[in-house]
Amino acid sequence: xxxxxFFLAVALFAGADDTFVLRGVTVHPVxxxxxxxxxxxxxxGKIAEIGDARLKTPKTTKTIDAKGLHVYPGMIDSNTExxxxxxxxxxxxxxxxxxxxxxxxxxxxxxxxxxSEHIPVIRANGIVAxxxxxxxxxxxxxxxxxRLDGWTWEEMAIRLDAAMHLRFPTxxxxxxxxxxxxxxxxxxxxxxxxxxxxxxxxxxxxxxxYQKAKAAAGAGFKPDLALEAMLPVLAKxxxxxxxxxxxxxxxxxxxxxxxxxxxxxxxxxRRPGSALALLKEKNIPVILGPTQELPLEEDDPYxxxxxxxxxxxxxxxxxxxxxxxxxxxxxxxYQAATAVAFGLPHEEALKSVTLYPAQIWxxxxxxxxxxxGKSADIILTDGDxxxxxxxxxxxxxxxxxxxxxxxxxxxxxxxxARP
Amino acid sequence: xxxxxFLTAAALTAAPPxxxxxxxxxxxxxxAFKGSVVVQDGKIKxxxxxxxxxxxxxxxxxxxxxxxxxxxxxxxxxxxxSINEGAVSVSSMVGIEDVLDPEDIGIYRALAGGVTTVNxxxxxxxxxxxxCQVIKTRWGKDREGILFEGAKPGIKFAxxxxxxxxxxxxxxxxxxxxxxxLRYPATRMGVEDVIRQAFxxxxxxxxxWKGYNERKARGETVIPPKRDLKLDALVEVLEGKRLVHAHxxxxxxxxMLLRVADEFGVKIKTLQHVLEGYKVAKEIKExxxxxxxxxxxxxxxxxxxxxIPYNAAIxxxxxxxVSLNSDSGELMRRLNTEAGKTMxxxxxxxxxxxxxxxxxxxxxxxxxxxxxxxxxxxxxDLVIYDKHPLSSFAKVQRVLIDGAVYFERDxxxxxxxxxxxxxxxxxxxxxxxxxxxxKNAGPGRRPA
Numbered sequence: 001x002x003x004x005x006f007f008l009a010v011a012l013f014a015g016a017d018d019t020f021v022l023r024g025v026t027v028h029p030v031x032x033x034x035x036x037x038x039x040x041x042x043x044x045g046k047i048a049e050i051g052d053a054r055l056k057t058p059k060t061t062k063t064i065d066a067k068g069l070h071v072y073p074g075m076i077d078s079n080t081e082x083x084x085x086x087x088x089x090x091x092x093x094x095x096x097x098x099x100x101x102x103x104x105x106x107x108x109x110x111x112x113x114x115x116s117e118h119i120p121v122i123r124a125n126g127i128v129a130x131x132x133x134x135x136x137x138x139x140x141x142x143x144x145x146x147r148l149d150g151w152t153w154e155e156m157a158i159r160l161d162a163a164m165h166l167r168f169p170t171x172x173x174x175x176x177x178x179x180x181x182x183x184x185x186x187x188x189x190x191x192x193x194x195x196x197x198x199x200x201x202x203x204x205x206x207x208x209x210y211q212k213a214k215a216a217a218g219a220g221f222k223p224d225l226a227l228e229a230m231l232p233v234l235a236k237x238x239x240x241x242x243x244x245x246x247x248x249x250x251x252x253x254x255x256x257x258x259x260x261x262x263x264x265x266x267x268x269x270r271r272p273g274s275a276l277a278l279l280k281e282k283n284i285p286v287i288l289g290p291t292q293e294l295p296l297e298e299d300d301p302y303x304x305x306x307x308x309x310x311x312x313x314x315x316x317x318x319x320x321x322x323x324x325x326x327x328x329x330x331x332x333x334y335q336a337a338t339a340v341a342f343g344l345p346h347e348e349a350l351k352s353v354t355l356y357p358a359q360i361w362x363x364x365x366x367x368x369x370x371x372x373g374k375s376a377d378i379i380l381t382d383g384d385x386x387x388x389x390x391x392x393x394x395x396x397x398x399x400x401x402x403x404x405x406x407x408x409x410x411x412x413x414x415x416x417a418r419p
Numbered sequence: 420x421x422x423x424x425f426l427t428a429a430a431l432t433a434a435p436p437x438x439x440x441x442x443x444x445x446x447x448x449x450x451a452f453k454g455s456v457v458v459q460d461g462k463i464k465x466x467x468x469x470x471x472x473x474x475x476x477x478x479x480x481x482x483x484x485x486x487x488x489x490x491x492x493x494x495x496x497x498x499x500x501s502i503n504e505g506a507v508s509v510s511s512m513v514g515i516e517d518v519l520d521p522e523d524i525g526i527y528r529a530l531a532g533g534v535t536t537v538n539x540x541x542x543x544x545x546x547x548x549x550x551c552q553v554i555k556t557r558w559g560k561d562r563e564g565i566l567f568e569g570a571k572p573g574i575k576f577a578x579x580x581x582x583x584x585x586x587x588x589x590x591x592x593x594x595x596x597x598x599x600x601l602r603y604p605a606t607r608m609g610v611e612d613v614i615r616q617a618f619x620x621x622x623x624x625x626x627x628w629k630g631y632n633e634r635k636a637r638g639e640t641v642i643p644p645k646r647d648l649k650l651d652a653l654v655e656v657l658e659g660k661r662l663v664h665a666h667x668x669x670x671x672x673x674x675m676l677l678r679v680a681d682e683f684g685v686k687i688k689t690l691q692h693v694l695e696g697y698k699v700a701k702e703i704k705e706x707x708x709x710x711x712x713x714x715x716x717x718x719x720x721x722x723x724x725x726x727i728p729y730n731a732a733i734x735x736x737x738x739x740x741v742s743l744n745s746d747s748g749e750l751m752r753r754l755n756t757e758a759g760k761t762m763x764x765x766x767x768x769x770x771x772x773x774x775x776x777x778x779x780x781x782x783x784x785x786x787x788x789x790x791x792x793x794x795x796x797x798x799x800d801l802v803i804y805d806k807h808p809l810s811s812f813a814k815v816q817r818v819l820i821d822g823a824v825y826f827e828r829d830x831x832x833x834x835x836x837x838x839x840x841x842x843x844x845x846x847x848x849x850x851x852x853x854x855x856x857x858k859n860a861g862p863g864r865r866p867a
Contacts, residue, residue: 089720118718294749298524299842301835302531302752327718334756337811387811388759408717412729412765415697416736 018045018376018399021057024067025380029370030347030355040071042376045399050370066380069393072350073369074128074377075385076357077332078287079267079322082130082146083112083119083153088327097136101196102203105229106141108132109160112153118326120406123148125330126379126392129158131322131361133165133241138200140165142229143241145361147377149397162361163241163265164233168253169196204260207234239263239362241287247273254278265360267322270308271296276315285318285360288352290328291338309339313348320357337386349386375399434823436464436473439803442481447488447770447777448792456486458799461821466793479803484816487773487808488792489535489800491780492751493711494664494691494744497525498539498554498565505544505585508603508613511574511652514550515539521565525748530556530826532752533802533815536567536781536790538744540691541575543666546582546604546613548575550652551664553784555800555820571785573688574652576665578610578672580722611675618683621653628654662688662785664711668722670698677706689783691744693734694726700737709740709783714757715764731775732765742780759809772809 022040027050029035039055041048049055057063086093095111112132122130128148134141143163150156171193173184184192207230214221214231232238240262244253250272257264267287272279279286288309295304312319321336323329336349358368366375376399383390395402436459444466445451454468457476465471472478496502500518504510519539529537535556541549553570586605604610627644634641655661663680667673667690680687689709690696694717696703696710703710712734717726734741743758745751754776761767761775781791789798799822806813818826 087718087721087724117724121717292749292753294528299838302528302831327716330715334811338753341806341812341814388756389762389809391763408727408729411697411725411727412733415700416729416733418698418701 016044017401019043020062020064020399021055022064022066022071022380023053024065025069025071027071027370028073028350030073030351031369031371038071040370040378042396042399045376047370047372047374047376049372066394069380069382070384071370072126072379072381072385073354073367074379074395074397075126075332075353076145076320076361076368077122077127077130077323077329077353078320078357078360079133079143079289079324080122080130080329081135081326082122082132082148082329083114083116084108084132084134085326086113086116086118088325096134098134098141099136101137101199102139102226103134103137103141104139104164104233105226106134107144107160108134108142109144109146109153109157112144112146112156114150114152114156117407118329119148120403121408122326122329123395123402124392124404124406124409125333126381126385126395127329127332128377128379128395128397129367130329131162131357133163133322135165135167138167138169138196139203140167142238145363147397149400149402158363158367159361161232161238162363163239166200166240166242168242168244168249168256169193169200170249200256201260204230204234204262207231233262236261236263239265241265241267243268245269246271247275250275251278254282254284257284258282268324269312269319270305272308272312272315276312276317279317280315283318285320285356286312287322287360288312288319289322289324290331291321291335292328292331303342306338306342309336309349309352310343313344318356318360320352320360333386334388337388340386346386434461436476437479437799437819437822437824438470438472438476439479439481439486439801442484442486442803443807444793445485445487445773445808446793447773448794450770456793456799456801458801458819458822461799461823463793463795463797463799463801465795479817481803481816483805485804485807485813486793487533487802487804488777488797489790489802489818489820490533490754490776491536491538491742491784491786491791492529492534492745492754492776493538493689493742493780493783494746495529495537495539495748495751496542496746497529497537497748497751498523503542503544504549505542506602508545508582509547509617509649510541510545510549511547511617511650512549512648513541515541515552516550519552519554519562519565521560521562526554526556526565527558527826528748529751530558530818531815531828531831533755533804533808533818534751535800535802535818535820536784536786537751538573538664538780538784540573540664543575543577543581544585546577546610547617547653548577550574550661553786556818556825557820558825567786569789571662572655572660573662573664573784574656575691576614576663576676576687578665578667578676579607579669580720581666582610582613583607607672607675610672611679614676615679615682617653618657618679618685621650621657622683624650625654625657656685657683659686664689664691666691668692668694668726670695673699674702677702677708681706688785689742692746694723694730696739697727697730697733698725700734700739703734704738709742709779710734711742711744711780711783713746714743714760728760728764731761732767735761735767735771735775736765740779740782741775742783743775744780755804755808755813756811759811762809769809 027035027038039051081096084095133143142161143165144160145158145162146156171189173189210227242253244250268289269286293305340349355368358364367377378396380394439456455470457465457470500520504513540551551573553567554565585602687708689711693710715728758772758776761772778791781787801819803817804813
């Protein structure tokens with residue numbers, strides 16, 4: 001009963017909304033075995049104790065009878081445009097892509113609209129946090145990990161600088177610009193690729209010189225806002241999230257990361273091939289795109305996209321899922337489930353939408369599993385959250401109950417009642 | 420892609436009878452039970468807990484597995500070499516039947532996702548689009564071989580943002596700096612006008628031919644009216660011989676189409692997408708139209724901003740005949756879990772959910788006497804799953820069409836290795852022949 005003194009300290013707040021006990025639930029901690037007929041105590045928004053039916057709590061603690069429900073950690077989507085884009089085809093509603101090639105100072109989190117209709121919709125399927133990722137140019141800006149609850153973006157922010165998004169240059173003959181779709185010759189595309197790569201190296205070189213200059217400089221040093229934003233990257237405090245799909249690009253990205261001495265996370269990995277061994281060796285995690293996609297090539301096996309997570313898991317590489325958009329973020333658990341149908345162990349699928357993203361984004365000290373001391377970011381369901389039929393009944397973020405109503409449930413009720 | 424074909428053994432024409440045993444049989448129309456399905460001469464012969472095993476029958480042991488009717492996708496664009504004839508606002512003279520590609524790998528992928536019947540539609544670039552073609556996913560067969568013989572012909576209509584896009588200045592820029600090319604209509608008002616005008620023309624044309632035929636029958640010497648292929652298709656619509664599948668989103672445009680159709684005595688067979696159908700379910704039901712929608716797409720454009728995943732469930736509850744379609748070569752491979760979502764979004768039962776991708780789309784294509792449920796006499800189009808098909812974790816093990824096995828996961832796994840081997844050999848061969856080629860070939864070797 002180590003937590004008793006802690007209790008006394010918070011006794012005054014015992015009636016607060018973020019202190020309660022759940023009774024009669026099955027707890028799925030993700031980090032350990034499931035606990036049936038459990039009691040889960042939350043104090044001040046944090047998980048205080050997981051016990052059996054006999055778990056004693058102060059009389060003032062509010063009891064939530066959730067008999068028969070399952071408790072899982074809330075899920076985390078590792079790549080979205082949440083709050084940054086409302087209707088994807090309407091330019092005015094999108095704040096995802098900025099102009100310019102190098103914009104490390106941009107922060108996605110401040111462009112997340114807390115009133116976006118997408119937030120409650122995504123939340124309703126059990127997702128408690130999402131990476132808002134800027135896109136555009138080469139260094140697109142800082143991706144922010146946002147909890148899907150809060151009156152302002154500030155309240156939503158878990159880490160504004162969870163990652164620096166680098167759109168690693170590729171040899172691409174097709175491009176889409178303001179005047180529409182265009183094609184370049186291969187040699188042109190190759191020159192373009194090399195030029196962009198050179199610019200990228202030079203930019204990091206500039207950042208390192210800035211780092212040195214700043215360390216050596218005294219009063220009167222003129223800060224540069226863009227290069228200033230590079231310092232946490234150079235200090236390995238912020239990982240660089242690099243989009244790299246195929247073997248060649250992945251190897252290039254890993255070599256580049258080594259050369260620049262930065263920490264990297266790969267995103268949109270799809271055809272890693274022999275690069276998987278390298279990722280394992282260097283301990284580099286990956287963010288997988290949706291499994292519910294067509295095969296990359298016409299002559300690929302029909303289940304090519306479904307089995308990518310299976311391969312990545314077998315190679316021992318840590319992975320999480322991202323939905324790379326908004327519309328299907330609520331289907332995040334089903335992306336993982338599709339991989340289960342084709343061979344991914346169920347517990348790995350569950351971790352890839354809870355614990356692993358928390359680890360990858362450096363917040364596993366406070367979320368990603370149900371463990372003592374972690375934030376009570378939890379969902380109560382009537383079954384396995386990876387199953388399409390399962391309902392998320394209740395959600396708590398930092399121990400506060402979150403409304404699961406959305407534009408969709410409101411319209412449902414309104415029109416179901418139409419005479 | 421050609422080499423895919425010869426490795427995928429074509430299904431036998433004179434197939435022996437097949438008995439699927441020990442399965443959980445999801446008939447859709449007659450409940451679910453543990454038992455067998457007997458297939459003979461392309462049809463379902465017997466269904467039951469105990470069945471007669473015909474002599475020489477091939478036995479498929481489906482212990483622990485689930486059999487359901489082949490999935491029907493009421494809205495797809497696979498197997499079509501082109502989709503939109505968008506130069507005119509009424510393109511009822513063109514048809515998918517003329518651009519079918521039986522080698523489209525999309526057919527095999529759909530098959531591997533349990534889809535056996537597909538309504539291949541024209542696109543939504545114009546108010547009245549081209550003719551549709553219903554096919555079966557008989558992978559390995561030629562163009563004639565994939566046609567759904569005896570299926571009623573159909574035609575695509577389209578309302579809302581897509582058909583008015585080319586009338587809109589900013590959306591119709593060519594990208595080459597050339598001035599925009601505008602095409603009527605630019606508004607929902609214009610879309611109504613185009614459809615009413617076309618029906619009006621068709622009616623006049625129909626009367627001309629009727630007059631001609633009557634006079635001819637009386638033995639008079641008359642000159643026939645000029646044949647108009649565009650109006651021929653619309654006369655078939657007026658006469659109920661061609662089914663209208665109308666792309667639509669917003670409640671107002673849905674109601675508009677129903678009223679224009681009422682005016683001309685036309686029944687709209689299905690409303691496609693119909694994302695705001697839940698707002699006018701009453702009117703849809705009264706008109707007698709079916710609705711074929713998505714499970715959870717939304718917010719990708721303005722007219723999809725009020726789309727809700729409860730759409731299918733509300734319409735079902737209000738008595739509309741509802742199906743779920745894919746409109747996507749990717750989504751069509753997992754219509755089973757799309758159906759499963761309606762159990763969460765709106766609380767449909769298992770049978771109601773399964774109906775959305777089987778018997779309901781069969782009715783919407785006027786093919787429910789042939790497909791859509793596991794009943795004796797119907798086409799033996801069956802899918803075997805390893806788990807309940809409404810589960811996220813289910814995958815297709817086998818697919819039968821007309822009683823012949825067209826997909827087997829085990830066979831696919833074996834064949835893909837052979838294919839990989841063969842690909843390697845071909846690449847090796849190509850590599851070996853390259854040094855010579857380099858010497859001989861000029862700079863223009865690579866085709867532009």
